[in-house]
Amino acid sequence: MFRKVLIANRGEIAVRVIRTLREMGIGAIAVYSDADRTSLHVRMADEAEYLGPSPSAESYLRIDRILDAARKHGAEAIHPGYGFLSENAEFAAACEDAGVVFIGPSSASIRAMGSKTGARRNAQLGGAPVVPGTDHGITSEEARAFAQTHGYPILLKAVAGGGGKGMRAVRSETDLEAAFRDAASEAERAFRSSEIYVEKLIEQPRHIEIQVLGDQYGNMVHLGERECSIQRRHQKVVEEAPSPLVAAHSEMRQAMGEAAIRAALAAGYYNAGTVEFLVDQDRRFYFLEMNTRLQVEHPVTELVTGVDLVRLQIEIADGARLPFSQEEIAWRGSAIECRIYAEDPYNDFLPSPGTIVRLDRPMGPGIRLDGCVYAGWTVPLEYDPLLAKLAAWAGTRDQAIARMLRALGEYDVGGIRTNIGFFRQILEDEEFRAGRLHTGFIEQFFARRKPAAAPSGLAAIAALVAALDHLSQETPQGPADRNGTSPWLAAGREAMLR
DSSP: OOSEEEEOOOHHHHHHHHHHHHHHTOEEEEEEEGGGTTOHHHHHSSEEEEEESSSGGGTTTOHHHHHHHHHHHTOSEEEOOSSTTTTOHHHHHHHHHHTOEESSSOHHHHHHHHSHHHHHHHHHHTTOOBOSBOSSOBOHHHHHHHHHHHOSOEEEEETTOOTTTTOEEEOSGGGHHHHHHHHHHHHHHHHSOOOEEEEEOOSSOEEEEEEEEEOTTSOEEEEEEEEEEEEETTEEEEEEESOHHHHHSTHHHHHHHHHHHHHHHHTTOOEEEEEEEEEOTTSOEEEEEEEOSOOTTHHHHHHHHOOOHHHHHHHHHTTOOOSSOGGGOOOOSEEEEEEEESEETTTTTEEOOEEOOEEEOOOSTTEEEEEOOOTTOEEOSSSOOEEEEEEEEESSHHHHHHHHHHHHHHOEEESSOOSHHHHHHHHHOHHHHTTOOOTTHHHHHHHHSOOOOOOOTHHHHHHHHHHHHHHHHHSOOSOOOTTSSOHHHHHHHHHHHO
16 A cells, blocks of 8 residues: 555645545645645645645646655655646646556546547447537537527537536527637636537536446446536535435436446546436436546535545555445435535625634534634635535435534634525525425525515514624624624624514
8 A cells, every 4th residue: 555645636625635544544745835835734744845836827737846746755646636637637647657646547538538528429439328519629600500400508618627617508699609709718717728519508407426436457336326406607516415306216326327337437437436417307317527536525425325435546546446346335314515615605606715713613413524724724815715515414315404404503604704604595495405406596596585675673673683693704703602603792682682
């Protein structure tokens, strides 16, 4: 087994990997930029190496500096986490050339499945159904011709994309030229490639993905599905396993799992990966893309299967065989994850960087918190504002929702805005509780909320109390009570309502 592993990432995923390395008795090497000198992953690691200035192009995206750090500290392997270089075939190839093990798939598999159009071709070779679309980069004129054949709406997507970057829905020909230009420009900034392809837009689909895991000897299994339909700006914010839809139609898990395995095997894939599908309102599923890395939402799969995906990633990279067959995998209970961001959901989800002045973490039965922050730490401007992933497990979906609501009520982050309160509203929503989910859920959630009437009498007092509560979340107060609210504000609220 490896003696030392370098984590080519930051934030909560770097902390997550360090914890598993410590359990395995493997030395953990962190890397950091100027903005991350005091970050938790640097504090937790056994060794750390400075990469460069805060912009990721000058630090976390510098392949040469990361490999230099690995050589300097004697790392035998590199775990890429997610984001940054995790799906970069050139980085995986550079590790292979340098004699450093890349904890993930081969560079050839990343090339085959990392390109969205290449992934479509491999999925078709494996017999997986795909959304009508092109399997290569196109011009705006070719997009127009596709729309004339298949009809609007269509979806423009970055060939090298992910996370909703370089993606634009187009509902009429008059919007096509500007949307294509904007998508290509955003794709160039995010991925250094302006190539765009097109798909027929499926209205109000569910986004359901299958976790696959394979060794280097041709063995592969799936670990079931995750429902990832609750999204903002094409980026997931709530995930759960199992999917409420699949749980109600159990034959879907087998069909989607087999399709995911076929698509991955067509690319010679091994290690952990995720095959993503769109599901229409008639329960037909279509291959969307493959993420050739560990997913942000992997905790919910770990909670319902009892499998440590990071540990297995490391063991497979070291040459181990899969320790179980498909028949030995069992799913138990229900798990939900909320991505806790420093952002304002009521102001177009704008990031809210700043210093965390107060932090009360949720605990108790069935609660898992994968985080990277502490009181006194400043959320940097330069990176994604993800603070933590809060997951709740219970025997049933309803119990998991109740447990998550309890945990969100215990969670208090002072000094910055977060989406914690927003998640409480989502989980209390009747549509969410009924499992009627789709990728436009958040937009419709806001549309269903009626404007508040002008307050009067007791309603005005209640509005003032709510405003004081909101203020207590944004500014430093005195010592907080067990619900994360200043006792002085609590006393004032009680007096006003008497």
